[in-house]
Amino acid sequence: MDLIARVAKNFEDSAQTKLNAVDMMAAPIAAAIETMTNCLINGGKILACGNGGSAGDSQHFAAELIGRFEAERQELAAIALTTDSSILTAIGNDYSFNQIFSKQVRGLGHSGDILLAISTSGNSGNIIEAIKAAHEHDMHVIALTGKGGGQIGEMLRDADIHLCVPADRTARIQETHLLVIHCLCDGIDALLLGVE
Amino acid sequence: MDLIARVAKNFEDSAQTKLNAVDMMAAPIAAAIETMTNCLINGGKILACGNGGSAGDSQHFAAELIGRFEAERQELAAIALTTDSSILTAIGNDYSFNQIFSKQVRGLGHSGDILLAISTSGNSGNIIEAIKAAHEHDMHVIALTGKGGGQIGEMLRDADIHLCVPADRTARIQETHLLVIHCLCDGIDALLLGVE
Ligand SMILES: O=P(O)(O)OC[C@@H](O)[C@H]1O[C@H](O)[C@@H](O)[C@@H](O)[C@@H]1O
Ligand SMILES: O=P(O)(O)OC[C@@H](O)[C@H]1O[C@H](O)[C@@H](O)[C@@H](O)[C@@H]1O
Numbered sequence: 314m315d316l317i318a319r320v321a322k323n324f325e326d327s328a329q330t331k332l333n334a335v336d337m338m339a340a341p342i343a344a345a346i347e348t349m350t351n352c353l354i355n356g357g358k359i360l361a362c363g364n365g366g367s368a369g370d371s372q373h374f375a376a377e378l379i380g381r382f383e384a385e386r387q388e389l390a391a392i393a394l395t396t397d398s399s400i401l402t403a404i405g406n407d408y409s410f411n412q413i414f415s416k417q418v419r420g421l422g423h424s425g426d427i428l429l430a431i432s433t434s435g436n437s438g439n440i441i442e443a444i445k446a447a448h449e450h451d452m453h454v455i456a457l458t459g460k461g462g463g464q465i466g467e468m469l470r471d472a473d474i475h476l477c478v479p480a481d482r483t484a485r486i487q488e489t490h491l492l493v494i495h496c497l498c499d500g501i502d503a504l505l506l507g508v509e
Numbered sequence: 510m511d512l513i514a515r516v517a518k519n520f521e522d523s524a525q526t527k528l529n530a531v532d533m534m535a536a537p538i539a540a541a542i543e544t545m546t547n548c549l550i551n552g553g554k555i556l557a558c559g560n561g562g563s564a565g566d567s568q569h570f571a572a573e574l575i576g577r578f579e580a581e582r583q584e585l586a587a588i589a590l591t592t593d594s595s596i597l598t599a600i601g602n603d604y605s606f607n608q609i610f611s612k613q614v615r616g617l618g619h620s621g622d623i624l625l626a627i628s629t630s631g632n633s634g635n636i637i638e639a640i641k642a643a644h645e646h647d648m649h650v651i652a653l654t655g656k657g658g659g660q661i662g663e664m665l666r667d668a669d670i671h672l673c674v675p676a677d678r679t680a681r682i683q684e685t686h687l688l689v690i691h692c693l694c695d696g697i698d699a700l701l702l703g704v705e
Contacts, residue, residue, distance in 0.1 A: 320696065323695060328527040329524070373565040383679070496519050
C-alpha cells in the first residue's frame with residue numbers, strides 16, 4: 314500500500330473541506346461569536362458537550378475559555394459536561410446513557426446560558442436530550458454538526474445557531490469543528506479585548 | 510470589526526497550513542503508522558499525553574483505538590495519560606506538575622510500547638519528562654510538535670519519529686495535529702484490515 318499517498322490525500326481533503334465550508338459557515342460563526350460574547354458579558358456561561366472526539370472538543374473549548382486562547386484576559390465561564398466520570402457513570406447506570414448531559418444541563422443551566430452541542434452526525438441521543446433540556450431552561454443552543462445536521466438540525470429554534478460542516482466523513486467534520494472552535498475563541502477575544 | 514472576514518481568514522490559514530505541511534510530513538507520518546501498527550501487532554501499547562488542547566488530542570486518539578475510527582475491528586491498546594484526575598492531582602501536589610505524565614510512563618510503560626507525545630511548542634516540561642521516562646524504559650517516542658520542535662525536537666533519538674508541523678500559531682498547529690491523528694488511525698486500520 315502507498316501509505317504516503319494515502320496520508321497526502323487526507324491532508325488535501327482536510328484542506329479542501331475547509332475551503333468548501335468557509336462561504337457557508339463564516340456568517341453563522343460570526344453570529345455565534347456575538348451571541349457567546351453577549352452571554353459571557355451578561356454573566357452567563359457556556360455548557361459544552363459531545364461524544365468521543367467531540368468530547369475532546371468540548372474540553373478544548375472550556376480550557377481555552379477558563380485558561381487562555383492566545384491573549385491574557387479574564388477567566389471566562391465555560392464548563393465541559395464530558396469530564397466528571399462519577400457523574401457520567403452514575404447517570405448512565407441509574408438512568409440511561411442518553412441522559413448523561415441533559416441531567417447536567419438541568420442542574421447547571423439557567424436562562425441566558427448557552428449550550429454548545431457538538432455532534433458530527435447530528436443524531437447522537439444524548440446530545441438531542443441535552444438540547445431539549447436547554448430549550449426547557451430557556452438557553453440558546455449553538456450546534457456544531459455535519460452530514461446535513463441530522464435530527465439536531467431539525468429541532469433547533471430560530472434563536473439557536475446551526476454550524477453545519479458541509480461534509481460527510483466524521484474525521485473531516487471533526488477537523489473543521491476544531492477550526493470553528495478556534496474561530497469562536499479568536500472572535501470572543503477580539504470582541505472582549507479589541508483587535509491588536 | 511468585520512468578524513466574517515476574520516473567520517474566513519482563519520479558515521484559509523488553516524487550509525493553507527495543511528497544504529504547506531503535506532510534503533514535509535507525509536513520509537514521517539507513514540513511518541509512524543508502520544511503527545504503531547507493528548507495536549500493536551506485537552502486543553505493545555501506545556501511551557498518549559499532552560496539555561490543554563493536546564490532552565484532548567491524546568484522548569481522541571485513545572478513543573479511536575479502543576473504540577473505533579471508521580471501520581469495525583478488534584480493540585487496540587492505547588491509553589491517554591491525561592484523564593485520571595486523581596492521579597494528575599496527586600502527582601502534581603506531591604511531586605510536581607512536570608511529573609504528572611512521566612510517573613505514569615514509569616508505571617505503565619514497557620519496552621516495545623510507544624509514547625505519543627503532543628506539544629505544539631515542543632517545550633512543555635511534563636512532556637519532556639515523559640519522553641525521558643519513555644527512553645529509560647526502551648520505548649519509542651512519536652512526537653507531534655510545531656514551532657520548529659523546541660527542546661523535544663532536540664532530545665529525540667534515531668529510533669523516534671518527529672512529526673513537526675511547519676507553523677507557528679498554536680491553533681493552526683493543533684488543527685493539523687488532529688489531522689495527523691486521523692491519518693495515523695486511518696493508516697493503522699488500512700494496514701490491519703487491508704484496503705477496501
Ligand atoms: O455522531 P457523533 O455525535 O459525532 O458521535 C460520534 C462519536 O460517538 C465517535 O464515534 C466514533 O467513535 C468515532 O467516529 C469518533 O471519532 C466519534 O467522536
Ligand atoms: O506548548 P504546548 O505543549 O502545546 O502547551 C500548550 C497548552 O498548555 C495550552 O496552552 C493554552 O492554554 C492554549 O494555547 C491551549 O490551546 C494549549 O493546548
